[in-house]
Every structure is written in C-alpha cells, then in structure tokens.
Amino acid sequence: MKIDLTGKTAIVTGSTAGIGFAVAQGLAEAGATVVVNGRKQDAVDKTIAALSKNVSDAGKRLRGVAADLGTAAGCEALVKAEPKADILVNNMGIFQLQDFFEIPDEEWTRFFDINVMSGVRLSRAYAPGMVEKKWGRIVFISSESALNIPADMIHYGLTKTANLSVSRGLAKRLAGTGVTVNAVLPGPTLTEGVAEMVKDDAKKAGQSIEEAADAFVKEHRASSIIQRAATVEEVANLVVYTCSPQASATTGAALRVDGGVLDTIA
Template identity: 75%
Template sequence: MNIDLTGKIAIVTGSTVGIGHAVAIGLARTGATVIVNGRKQEAVEKAIAKIKEAVAGAKVEGVAADLGTADGVSAFVAAIPSADILVNNVGIFDPKDFFDVPDEEWSRFFEVNVMSGVRLSRAYAQAMAERGWGRIVFISSESGINIPVEMIHYGFTKTAQLSISRGLAKRLRGTGVTVNAVLPGPTLSEGVAEMLKDEVAKTGQTLEEVGEAFVKAHRPSSIIQRAATVEEVANMVVYVCSEQASATTGASLRVDGGVVDTI
C-alpha cells in the first residue's frame, strides 16, 4: 500500500517524543508537511532535527505551545491557521491511587488529555469540511475501556476521548472528514521507559524485558504478551490519516496487543 499525503498539512500534538514523534516521522514519510508540537522550543527543534535525519527531504515545521491551556491552543492556531490532518496525541499519565488524586489533578488531566483535542478540533474541523477532506485522530488508550485501577483519573480522560471522537464523526457525516480514535496498549514510549526505569536499574534487564514482565503482571489478557513499539502504534495512525482509510470513521481502533478481552 502506497500512502501518499503530499500537499497535506498534518498537525501532531505532543510530538517531540514517544508515539507522537513516531507518528510525525511516519507522516513525514508520506510526503505530508508535518507540524511538530511540544511545550518547549528546544524540544521542538530537537524533534524536527530527528525527523529530518530519519526522513530525507522531510517537510517539517514546529510550534512550541502548551496545549493544555486555552491560551496555548489559541497561540498554536494563530501560528498554524489551517490543517488537513489533526492527530490529537498530547497527553499525560501518572500512576496514583484514587484517594491521592486531588481535584486540581483531575482538572489538569482533563484540560491536557481532553480539552486540547476538543479545542483544536473545533478550530480546524469546519474548514476541513468546507474543503471536503480531512482526518482527525484522537490517541486514546485501552485504558479508556479497561480502566486501570492505578490510574482512574487517566482512564476517564481516555474514555472521554472515545465519546468525543465518535460524536464528532457523526457531526461531520457526509463531509469527507473522518474522525477516529486509536487505542494503544502498553507501549515502550519515553514516558513508559521513565515509569519502568527503576525496575530496569534494579533487575539489570533491558527495557523490553521489563516491559514484557509489566505486561504479563498488569495486563495479563495481552495476546502478544509484550509491550508494543511506538512504530507499531504509529503505523495504525498513519493509515487512518490516509486516502485509503476513507470509509473508516467513528471507529475505535485498538493497537493494544489484544489486552481488551472482547470480540
């Protein structure tokens, strides 16, 4: 399958590291002009350099903005007033017991994980519909279905993304704009590596080995019995952004290694 998005402008939020960065590289390979985003200019510049190193002739720009705030989204939209593809990837997580999560943390998770995508979709979707083509993708999680007891405040935001993506797909019916959610499972991103670093140091095992042990202990329903790579998740995202995925909309597409035990 030859995915060609030449001439399309693709925004990937939270794309300086992790799944977002892998998605940005994947979209750059399709010929799209990719807009990288992170909170710090230095991180954005490093990410741009890495993408150009990975993809010869990559067309990539960057905007540093905190998309967890309304002001940050406004600044971003002022810098990038139009887009054909929007990948709402920016997100935060933090394992913490329900009784230790104060109100302000619930609000912060909602603003970053949910409202960033709401605000950006509101800013770009209508123009996509007027042009008759567009792709919006919310990076949710298997945690939106399989709520993790250690991160209830995170899981609820991922469930919210599923509701928004499905509802927005219906709102944009017949316009040529598709809206989908992609649900990764445990994935060896930089964030997960940080979470597992103490175990790596203690055991002397590789990150992949510790990740596999984590999956078997905490996500035993996994069928692949290991953590996914960021590239494996990015492959699905790039596909749903493609011309070839024109009949896929309103979907929740799992790249969870089979963690969610349902048909």
C-alpha cells in the same frame, strides 16, 4: 499499499517524543507537511532536526510550534501560527500512577484539560476548514485504558474514555462532509514515559528496559496476546493509515492497537 499524503498538512500534538514523534515521522515519510508541537522551543527544534535526519527529503516539509496545549491560550497560539490543517492528530496526553484517594481536584482538572480539552479545542478550530475542502482526518489517541479502566490511575482512564465520546460524537456531527474522525487505542507501549516507569524495576532485576517493559505487561496486562510492550512505530503505523485516503470509509471508530489486551471480540 502506498500511502501518499503529498500536499497535505498534518498537525501532531505532543510530537517531540513517544508515539507523537513516531506518528510525525510516519506522516512525513508519507509525504505530508508536518507541524511538530511541544511545550518548549528547544524540544521542537531538536525534533525537527531529528526528523530531517530520519526522513531524507522532509526538511522543507517540517515546521514547529512551541505551545502548551493544556491551556486555551496555548491552543490559540497554535491555531494562530498554523490556521489550516488537513490532518489533526490529537496525541498530547499525560499519565501517572496514583491512588484514587490521593488524587486532588486540581489533578482531575489538569488531566482533563490536557488529555481531553486540547483535542476538543483544536478539533473545533480545524474541522471547519476541513469541511470546506471536503476532506480531512482527525485522530484522537485514546488508550485501552479507556475501556479497561486501571485502578491505579482512574483519572487517566476517565480522560481516555472521554476521547472516545468526543471522537464518536464529532464523527457523527461531521457526517457526509468527507472529514473522518477516529480514535486509536494503544495498549502498553514502550514510550519514554513507560521506560522511566519501569527503570527501577529493570535495574533491580538486572534487565534491559525492554525486558522490564515486557515483564510489566505480563504481570499487569496478563490478557495481552502479544505478551510484550508495543513499539511506538507499531502504533504510528495504524495512525498513519487512519490519516490516509485509503481509510475514507473508516470513521467514528475506536481502532485498537493494544496487542490484544482487551479481552473482547467486538
């Protein structure tokens, strides 16, 4: 199967690191023009330089917008800079281990604004243009934590469940338009954030970051079938397929790339 996104413009939010970076690279490798997003201009510039190096012919197909999409103003700035898109990957998100009784109101609001409202605002802005073209792809990066709510970050789990509600509902709202809307559910993935989270454990155990991440999966996500953390590229592969013409009959779906963590056949 050859995925060809030549002529398509893709916006990937929060794409200066982690899964977002890998998705941006995968889409660029498939021929798309990719708009990189991050909060700071220097991070956006470094990402474009890295992608230009990694994807030999992508230089002229890369653009960047620095904007804090956790705010309405930041979303407006992105839309003003890039008014149209064929593909929108709502990847931006945050997580933090925190006990329920220690999470103040403002943290619940911050997580909801960043993890949920950024995707709501941008989908609302870009979907009408996709409908006009009778083709478009919107992908929300959710998590296995949307269904397997973690006791140590309930506020995160709530936002990931909300991603599923929005993606499913929007898919139904856009029925018959040629625009698909899906959610992708990664499991434990070795992003920079996870690497930072297990760094101290790795040092204490004399392990590499990869070994510590795998040990975390075995201890805290024992139902994992692959028994390790996924790579960002493994997650990106599913996202790129979901954005492709080949995925035209897939919409309203919650697509799992969780390593089998969710112990269900559905």
